[in-house]
Amino acid sequence: MSENGDKRFPSALKWFTLGIGTLIGVAHIGVLGHLMNSRPTVPVINLPVGDYTTYRLKATKDGYEIEYKSNDPTVLGVKKYVDKENGIFGVGGRSTSTYDEEYTVNGARHRGGGEGKINAATLECIKAEGGGESVGATVGASVAGGLIAPVLVNIPYVGWLAAGWVTLFGQNQGAQIGAELATIGKDCENL
DSSP: OOHHHHHHHHHHHHHHHHHHHHHHHHHHHHHHHHHHHOOOOOOOOOOOOOTTOEEEEEEETTEEEEEEESSSSSEEEEEEEEEEEOSGGGTTOEEEEEEEEEEETTOOEEOSSSTTOOOHHHHHHHHHHHHHHHHHHHHHHHHIIIIIHHHHHTSTTTHHHHHHHHHHHHHHHHHHHHHHHHHGGGTOTTO
16 A cells, blocks of 8 residues: 555544544534423413412322312401490490401301391391481481571571581481480390
């Protein structure tokens, strides 16, 4: 062999080896890039989430499990403090009472015995209070309109306004007094 042939052959082998090495290297980088970018596909679950919803998602390599509640908590509660004056025009002092009230998210009230049912004592108190307010408002408007309003009508420019205001004030006070007097004997404070 000649000297030139001996020099060309190792040079061709070197370029061939370099080309194969480069091809394998680029292929490995491509495979690694593909493996790094590919993630396991997880299903997209659009749960309707609101103010009163809860859900728990448990995902493992074997699968997933979803627990979803749309009305959670189903029953809400509130504690109310009622501070009111006792007697006519607050002569009997003040009293404070508390009561708990439960309701659902849609606003339905629970008054004991199931939704929408009222016990007999509560019904009697409602009737007595409504009747007392009605009668008291009539009496209060009559007294204020018959005794005090004629005096106020003679005030120039604003007499008609003052007479109307006194009549409405008498009606409101009569309704409060009538409702309180009607419920005194029925022990409605504790309901």
